[in-house]
Structures are given as C-alpha cells and as structure tokens.
Amino acid sequence: MPDETDRRLILATQAGLPLVPRPWQALADMLGIAPQEVKARLAAMLATGAIRRIGAVPNHYALGYRFNGMTVWDVDDADVDRLGRQVGALPFVSHCYRRPRHLPDWPYNLFAMVHAKSREAALAQVERIAALLGSACRAHDVLFSSRILKKTGLRLAE
C-alpha cells in the first residue's frame, strides 16, 4: 500500500516527469522532501513492481505500428496456463493474459496482443500463435484496433 507521501509522489508524476535537468530535485521541491527520498521511493516502487518501469509510452500509430491486434483464443482450461506462458514468451507478443469467457458470445479465455506495420505481418504472427497452440485451441479471432478513443493512462483523483 502506498503511504501518503507515495500517493503524493504518484499524483505528481502520473501525467509525466518534469522535463528539467534535475527532475527528482523538482519533484522533491514540489513535495517538500529530499531528492534522495524521491529517488529512494521510486526505486522501492520499481523493486516491488508498483512501477513497471520509468519510460516513454509511444503512440503505436506514430511509429508505424498500424496493425495492433488483440488475438483471442479458446483453449482448454486445463492447458491454458502452460500454453499462456509459451505464447507470452513469443518475441512479438507484448501482453498475454488469461481472462474469463462470456458464453455464448465470447468463448475465448487467452488474450495475446500483437503489433505490426502491415496486416500481413500481423496475420503471420497470429499464424505462429495458432501453430504453437495446435489442436489445444478450439477457436480464435483477431480484433484489430481501428481508432484510439482515449489514452491517458492511470489517473488517481486529486
């Protein structure tokens, strides 16, 4: 659980880091704590996974990745964890999760995101996943994103 100072640090950084030569000092000044404490708290949150990484999030489209496919698979529940780990290990898969089915409309329980610069390249990635799953997969689909409607990331209430 974040303490009050962590929470204030999250609020101060959730929209982004200050673009100044000494960003930790700038945050420390905002929060009224020492820059060493800012660095220590960020390092601690990186160590626990509360911060996945400190970095840049590109707009896929701006980098030419126009074919962002959510691939979804109906895999036997007994095999899904083993196969999910294998699909997640493929170099072109950025996210891989087990999620619930919503029958009858949605039979899929394994989700893997792929990103490519052409539809052909994306579909070749889908084929590689299909080959890996083989007969363990009963059905699959690919949902390409066609428009970003919103992309702000996490926002805690002030």
Add this chain to the structure above:
Amino acid sequence: MPQRDDIALDATDRALINALQGGFPLCDEPYRAVGESLGLSESEVIARLAALLERRVLTRFGPLYQIEKLGGAFVLAALKVPEERFDEVAAAVNALPEVAHNYRREHAFNMWFVLATETPEGIAAAIEKIESDTGLTVFAFPKEREYFVELKLDAG
C-alpha cells in the same frame, strides 16, 4: 481523435524513443545520462522529448504504475455499441476519469476500454455508471493470470 500515423521522425528521435522505453536512470541528472549514451546534449534530449510529447508521438513519459500493486484495480471491459450511437457512447465512456484507455476494434464487441481505480470496489461503481449512462451491458474481462507484459515498440 485523428490518427497521427504520418509523422516524420529523424534517426535521433528514433534512437531517443528506443532508449527512453527502457529504464530511466535514478541519477541526479538523468537526461544528461541518457544524452551521453546517445551523443546528445542534455538540453537536446529535453527539447526533443518535449517535442515528441507535444506532437503526441509519445503519449507520456514517466513512471508506469501497476495499480494493482498499489491496492487498486485494473480491468479490461467491452461494449457492443450500435454503430449509429458509437460517438455518443465513446464520449460518455471517455468522460469517466477511471477510463485509462479506450479503443475501437472491428468486432461485434466494438469498444474496448481499461478501467483503473484506486480500490477494487471502484470498478463495479464505474461499470454501473457506464451501464446507466449508456443503457448498454458492460462485459468485464478481469485479468485471471498474467503471463507476460512488456510493451516496447522498435522506433526503427
């Protein structure tokens, strides 16, 4: 929102984007450190980063928080939106601060969004709000197991 898929990036921008997707150093002058590894001055790193954010080539730069590790919740959800109501429903969904991302996808389930809330209870409240604002059923796809997450796009 127009899709910015026609943006010209020079080789320095591309190298900077690739470098900034990794771990940003927790040293006193991190922009200087990043610049040194790329042969750029600190002020050029900052100016290029500001321009990439301004042009929305980057959607953000900073710590990427994993809200579940902070006691919160993160849930993928979908709607089947009648085509003629798509823009109206997108506006209603996007109006919630709990909606972190929202994408149109080509499928009967044509709107997919992520809810991020400070407490697990916040998810149910956000879903109820969307259902009452739109009259549509929200299909929730909470993560049951995470096998892999690491998004890094090669900027070329």
